[in-house]
Amino acid sequence: MGLGIDIIIFVSAILVGIFIYWRESNGNGAYRFINKMMNSKELQMSADNPKGFVYKQSFIPRLLFVVISLLVIGLILQFLTPIKVFTNFYGLSGLATFATGTIIGTYLANFVIKTTKVVEEKSDSIGDLLGDAVEKGKDLIEDLKPATTEEIEEVKEDIQPEPEPEVEKKSARDRLKDKGLM
Incomplete structure (x- = not known):
């Protein structure tokens, strides 16, 4: 028994965890x-x-429920079938892998259910946000289109900087004299 069977057990356990969580989210009769x-x-x-x-x-409590349930199932398998869960390393490894995968599956299902509820609640505002994004995208495309020569001239006129007023600049000799160095 190698890594391949552990991966199969792990993925199966995630699916079992998702199923358990989904069933309990629909009703908690037990x-x-x-x-x-x-x-x-x-x-x-x-x-x-x-x-x-x-x-x-x-x-x-979630971990305790999963582990205790798997131990009970392991005991049933150990004594009523030829499958020996507790007498070899591979059985214990498979049990631990199944417990870990089941816990991860329950949290994965929790994430999916919460995300679905948020999306359902926000579906109207998501539509509005999508409409705004489309309008902004249209504006961006308009901005990226090549401009006509008239528009280019208008932009050039707007961009041309105003000439700065010239300030009388002192020569280096005058600045040194002002500092008293000459």
């Missing part, structure tokens, strides 16, 4: 059920709280 079973009525989460096992969780 989290709400466990919350209802474990907590008293006063401590239970409110009905409008969207938090799940990985959705809207900080890093540590």
Whole structure:
């Protein structure tokens, strides 16, 4: 088992993480059920709280959920199938790679979902910004078009500097005399 299988496991885990996060963003029934079973009525989460096992969780609870879930799946694989997860290096390496990929996948899904919401909220202003950019681009193209000879003459007249008034300049000898050096 080499690096190739680790890459396949890692990419698969990212996809699993994205799927888990997406499913929990649409509904948190399992989290709400466990919350209802474990907590008293006063401590239970409110009905409008969207938090799940990985959705809207900080890093540590998300990491704990992923690792504990993978350990349970690893134990099931270890004892019920011929796949030995915990008895060799490759199994542990695959488990660690899968956990890392799943965490990265959840954060990647979080980024995509937040970006989609921002784009949906700002879609009208993005259209306005795009229209302004098009108008500015048209003005820029007009500025870059070759000018006619009349326009060139007008620009030359505007650019010609006014002559500076000449100030009487003293010679070097007079300046030295003024300083008392001569």
